[in-house]
Amino acid sequence: MNLVSRGALISSDLAASQEIARVTGEYQNHHMILHEGKTSHTFISGAGPHLVLFVKVLSEIPLGWSRKYVREAVSKIEEIIGARAKRSGKEMGFDKNGFQDKLDHALEDLWSK
Template sequence: MRQPKPEGGYNLRSGLVIYPTQQEAIETLLNKLAQQIPATFILLADVTGQVVSTRGGQGEINTVSLGSLVAGDLAASHEIARLTGQFQEYQLVLREGSTTHTFICEGGQHLAMLVQVSTEVPLGWARMIIRKAAQRLSEIADAPLEANQEAEEMIAELDLDTDDFSTLFSEALDDLWTE
């Protein structure tokens, strides 16, 4: 049974409901992600392929088709990881190209994200920031919203700032050694 349309929000085919404060938090997070890496293109879709948002130069890209392909690629990669005993949350799929690298990752159980970066961007840096953004997307999607909760409040809780780079780097190293 389909849920009724929330006031000011919308339902995704995956069953996720996006409310205005969540949409604003998602848009802010994607803007920060695009600036901090820097990313040349970002596509956020739900796991059925329905496009939620895009950033950057799309050119002639058919984002509807790309959203479906990203969702399918992520599902296939998850199944391969599960079958080989290598599945974990927030895994990244990386495709190295001659001018850009493409990362595909989950943003919780309902969202899939594609991020393209120039080959000049260090892969480790991009991986850390994208993984952190994916975790934040999951938190945004799963956040129970109160009617009076402001988007700024949600965004502040989900900041992507990398001022404490040593802590971020230390966490990434810990993750690497514990994986």
Template sequence: MSGQKEDSYYLRSGLRIYPAQHEAINRLLAELLDKTPAHFILLTDVTGQVVSTAGDQSGINLVSLASLVAGDLAASQEIARLTGQLDAYQMILREGQNAHTFISEAGDHLALLVQISTEVPLGWARMTIRQAARQLAEIVAAPPAREADSPPSELDLAPDSLPDLFDEALGDLWME
């Protein structure tokens, strides 16, 4: 099995994250943490699987929070759909006494939670979070740079390659 394949992983939503994409995600979250400025950032897929975090996560149960974020976003999307307000990159804002929490779609597969201080202007935070959400969607939508040992971009269904494809698919099942 190739090194590229071992380092990439599938999310329950069906999205596959490659090492170069994961690095780009982490760089973007670090930049968002600094630019907003945010206390904490969580990136999850739409099924609630944690993809990445940035900032202070002490005392936070990431698995529970990721599941709740995914559920909250799904419920809000359905409310928007039922009321005729569904649009790309929906955003939820929860205003608190010490911090505000934004939850935003980041494409079809990801949800982004960003917690900021109440002193950060909401318009600034909203604008930077929306921009980051779009960039995250672009990162995971773009195919990673092809490496020598990565699979071809086109399906190779020649009769002599089918056993290798089957072995690879079976191996992937055991890796999940």
């Protein structure tokens, strides 16, 4: 399974947990899921509104330490993404000329094998 498909499953896992928390009245801003395995553990955590962080660690590493590491990584990602989100498309070099036409053309191209 490729990274994109795996990402869809990982983010849906987090979203489902958030929804369970919401309907049971336990919703909080930060959500983290831990899957404990025999040889490794995985952490899934939201990192801002659009990103999910997936971390796999060896089971020998203490859970508390891993959890702290994931939380710190999430804070740093949110900081970087937040700063970038404030920039406009023009600043970032978006070329709007003929965007719609080019997109229409690309959509047509999708069906040509």
